[in-house]
Amino acid sequence: xxxxxxxxxxxxxxxxxxxxxxxxxxxxxxxxxxxxxxxxxxxxxxxxxxxxxxxxxxxxxxxxxxxxxxxxxxxxxxxxxxxxxxxxxxxxxxxxxxxxxxxxxxxxxxxxxxxxxxxxxxxxxxxxxxxxxxxxxxxxxxxxxxxxxxxxxxxxxxxxxxxxxxxxxxxxxxxxxxxxxxxxxxxxxxxxxxxxxxxxxxxxxxxxxxxxxxxxxxxxxxxxxxxxxxxxxxxxxxxxxxxxxxxxxxxxxxxxxxxxxxxxxxxxxxxxxxxxxxxxxxxxxxxxxxxxxxxxxx
Amino acid sequence: xxxxxxxxxxxxxxxxxxxxxxxxxxxxxxxxxxxxxxxxxxxxxxxxxxxxxxxxxxxxxxxxxxxxxxxxxxxxxxxxxxxxxxxxxxxxxxxxxxxxxxxxxxxxxxxxxxxxxxxxxxxxxxxxxxxxxxxxxxxxxxxxxxxxxxxxxxxxxxxxxxxxxxxxxxxxxxxxxxxxxxxxxxxxxxxxxxxxxxxxxxxxxxxxxxxxxxxxxxxxxxxxxxxxxxxxxxxxxxxxxxxxxxxxxxxxxxxxxxxxxxxxxxxxxxxxxxxxxxxxxxxxxxxxxxxxxxxxxx
Numbered sequence: 001x002x003x004x005x006x007x008x009x010x011x012x013x014x015x016x017x018x019x020x021x022x023x024x025x026x027x028x029x030x031x032x033x034x035x036x037x038x039x040x041x042x043x044x045x046x047x048x049x050x051x052x053x054x055x056x057x058x059x060x061x062x063x064x065x066x067x068x069x070x071x072x073x074x075x076x077x078x079x080x081x082x083x084x085x086x087x088x089x090x091x092x093x094x095x096x097x098x099x100x101x102x103x104x105x106x107x108x109x110x111x112x113x114x115x116x117x118x119x120x121x122x123x124x125x126x127x128x129x130x131x132x133x134x135x136x137x138x139x140x141x142x143x144x145x146x147x148x149x150x151x152x153x154x155x156x157x158x159x160x161x162x163x164x165x166x167x168x169x170x171x172x173x174x175x176x177x178x179x180x181x182x183x184x185x186x187x188x189x190x191x192x193x194x195x196x197x198x199x200x201x202x203x204x205x206x207x208x209x210x211x212x213x214x215x216x217x218x219x220x221x222x223x224x225x226x227x228x229x230x231x232x233x234x235x236x237x238x239x240x241x242x243x244x245x246x247x248x249x250x251x252x253x254x255x256x257x258x259x260x261x262x263x264x265x266x267x268x269x270x271x272x273x274x275x276x277x278x279x280x281x282x283x284x285x286x287x288x289x290x291x292x293x294x295x296x297x298x
Numbered sequence: 299x300x301x302x303x304x305x306x307x308x309x310x311x312x313x314x315x316x317x318x319x320x321x322x323x324x325x326x327x328x329x330x331x332x333x334x335x336x337x338x339x340x341x342x343x344x345x346x347x348x349x350x351x352x353x354x355x356x357x358x359x360x361x362x363x364x365x366x367x368x369x370x371x372x373x374x375x376x377x378x379x380x381x382x383x384x385x386x387x388x389x390x391x392x393x394x395x396x397x398x399x400x401x402x403x404x405x406x407x408x409x410x411x412x413x414x415x416x417x418x419x420x421x422x423x424x425x426x427x428x429x430x431x432x433x434x435x436x437x438x439x440x441x442x443x444x445x446x447x448x449x450x451x452x453x454x455x456x457x458x459x460x461x462x463x464x465x466x467x468x469x470x471x472x473x474x475x476x477x478x479x480x481x482x483x484x485x486x487x488x489x490x491x492x493x494x495x496x497x498x499x500x501x502x503x504x505x506x507x508x509x510x511x512x513x514x515x516x517x518x519x520x521x522x523x524x525x526x527x528x529x530x531x532x533x534x535x536x537x538x539x540x541x542x543x544x545x546x547x548x549x550x551x552x553x554x555x556x557x558x559x560x561x562x563x564x565x566x567x568x569x570x571x572x573x574x575x576x577x578x579x580x581x582x583x584x585x586x587x588x589x590x591x592x593x594x595x596x
Contacts, residue, residue: 042582058595059587087591103591179477183510187551188558196563204558212481219582224566234566235587237579244564244575255557257485260502263549265494266542268522268532277542281535284340284517289357289533293385293401297356 024215025176027056027071028185028202029142031154031166034195036144036225038069039202041176041210043217044076057221058083060102060145063231068102068111068145069223073176074159075130078122078139085118108145108153109165115143116161123159140175145225152227180212181205199224200248203238207249220245322513323474325354325369326483326500327440329452329464332493333524334442336367337500339474339508341515342374355519356381358400358443361529366400366409366443367521371474372457373428376420376437383416406443406451407463413441414459421457438473443523450525478510479503497522498546501536505547518543 027040040056054076060068070086072079090099091114098104105111119139127137137159144154144166154166156173166173168191174182181204188201199222209216224234238245266277280286290297325338338354352374358366368384370377388397389412403409417437425435435457442452442464452464454471464471466489472480479502486499497520507514522532536543564575578584588595 053582055582055585057585059585060589061587062589083595087588087593087595101591179510180481183478183506184554184558186510187555194563196566200561200563201558203564204561208481212477212484219579221585223585234576235585236576237582237584238575239579239582241580242575242577243573244571247573248561251561252557253485255560256482256554259550259553259557260482260486260499262553263498263502263546265492265498266501268494273542275541275545277536277540278532278534279540281517281537282539283537284351284353284535286535287353287355287357287519287521287533289359290385291358291360293399295385297381297385 024213025056025073026174026178026181026206026209026213026216027073027142027176028172028174028181028205029069029071029144029154030172030185030189030193030198030202031144031152031191032171032189032193032195032198033191033227034193035227036069036146036152036154036223037195037198037202038071038142038144038221038223038225039199039206040071040221041206041216042219042221043215045215048214051217053217053219055219055221057223059223059235061231062103064148065230066103066111066145066147067225067230067232068108068143068147069225070115071142071175072139073141074139075135075137078126078137078159079141081122081126082115082118082139082141085121086115089114089118089121091117105147107150108143108147108155111145111147112143112153112155112157112163115141115157116163119157119159119161123161142173142175146228146230148230152225177209177213177216181209184208195224195226203245203248204252207245207252322511323354323371324472324476324479324504324507324511324514325371325440325474326470326472326479326503327367327369327442327452328470328483328487328491328496328500329442329450329489330469330487330491330493330496331489331525332491333522334367334444334450334452335493335496335500336369336440336442336519336521336523337497337504338369338519339504339514340517340519341513343513346512349515351515351517353517353519355521357521357533359529360401362446363528364401364443364445365523365528365530366406366441366445367523368413369440369473370437371439372437373433373435376424376435376457377439379420379424380413380416380437380439383419384413387412387416387419389415403445405448406441406445406453409443409445410441410451410453410455410461413439413453413455414461417455417457417459421459440471440473444526444528446528450523475507475511475514479507482506493522493524501543501546502550505543505550 030037141157146152157163219239328335342352439455444450455461518536
């Protein structure tokens with residue numbers, strides 16, 4: 001399938017074979033007792049030969065009233081349309097309602113419903129034409145923030161407009177290429193993690209992803225929000241010259257290698273070690289070796 | 299789609315949505331100047347509710363003549379059939395040939411061709427029926443070793459029977475769930491890495507994968523082969539009680555956390571730091587905040 005205009009899904013070829021569509025871009029958001037952390041990359045591609053920069057984060061801020069951030073992955077034409085419609089979307093439970101918007105919603109749950117409704121509008125408008133062009137209606141969003149009168153909330157919103165909410169057990173969401181950056185989040189993040197430590201963790205997670213997936217690229221947008229402030233000035237765009245990110249990238253790589261070297265190699269020869277490798281398994285027999293064509297495998 | 303008998307492809311459901319078929323199992327093989335390292339897990343599943351143990355490694359050893367190892371991922375019914383047929387497969391370039399087998403091939407390249415031919419036999423036999431049941435002909439193999447008269451060679455073999463060979467620039471192959479375990483291989487492995495250090499690296503790579511993907515599970519089979527020996531006794535089955543693997547798992551997790559803690563947090567408040575985070579990007583403007591419904595996004 002050739003790349004399609006406006007689609008940021010790569011059509012990857014593995015070394016020997018064309019592969020199925022793969023994840024692209026990377027966004028992560030974390031909900032802590034102390035606040036929220038949002039981080040996104042800015043790479044969009046329609047194949048390896050067509051790479052551009054589009055920022056995936058948008059901040060909605062009405063000081064003293066509401067603070068919300070939207071992160072997006074998936075088809076860029078869909079996510080841009082969703083953002084445009086979200087600005088004016090009115091969700092009416094009854095025809096005579098004035099309608100709920102992201103600007104008058106009294107809870108983040110209702111604001112997330114407005115976002116779901118905006119996605120469904122785009123689906124109604126473009127879904128059939130995309131389908132007939134062989135393009136999935138593919139968009140993944142993270143939407144979080146705080147509205148005066150309730151606590152912070154964080155949602156992952158799917159392309160059908162349904163959504164799930166972060167909890168203390170699962171305090172973060174990722175969209176796009178999530179695998180490379182997930183282990184460090186699982187090791188570090190709990191609801192009591194301090195804000196700046198969580199920001200560092202998000203950046204390590206992004207750094208691992210940047211190293212391994214060409215569909216993720218600089219610059220990064222990061223926003224850190226402190227609970228109950230309804231505004232933030234911790235907003236930064238991080239490019240390849242950012243001193244902190246450069247330090248983090250270099251230190252992490254070098255220290256990982258030092259950790260690896262500090263662990264002893266396995267000893268096969270029965271040498272002196274507290275932790276032998278070559279011990280029998282409790283339940284499994286040693287692997288059988290096949291040495292003639294006649295031998296049975298099992 | 300319900301799980302299908304003999305298929306070790308999970309049909310994963312994400313938190314909110316059914317997802318496409320995902321990688322399962324994990325095998326890795328590394329070619330060094332000093333020898334070869336092979337490592338495989340043993341989990342096979344047809345959905346989360348149907349998990350079994352099948353070992354993915356098979357060793358062919360004819361001392362002083364040839365040493366070969368085959369690792370497999372993908373549909374278990376296909377990989378078991380391929381292994382069975384590989385034992386007796388004769389590849390004939392001319393009808394009157396005696397035929398090349400893995401036991402008389404004079405090069406690993408020819409042995410890999412025999413393996414490709416065995417895959418094609420299974421495809422001919424089962425491909426149409428699998429397709430009509432909606433099952434992809436999905437098998438991924440790693441095949442490596444040494445035959446008297448040439449150096450060691452390592453191949454990744456695809457489900458069409460074609461294959462690629464490892465080189466000094468790319469001295470390892472992975473099949474199955476490759477992402478979690480790839481970063482450490484990229485950081486550590488070069489052709490001059492010592493054998494036991496490479497074995498340690500393969501185990502760290504496996505440990506990261508086990509932690510993150512339920513479709514990968516213990517016990518592990520590991521084989522280390524020293525160049526030009528045409529046999530090995532470094533064969534081990536590693537279960538949850540293996541002293542070395544337990545030490546490696548605990549040390550890696552604990553030391554990663556220490557590395558994370560040793561890197562300074564980002565400083566937003568302009569405090570004293572050599573590496574400030576909040577510096578302007580050279581090319582990108584700070585992210586715009588949207589504060590009214592009327593505001594334009596771009």
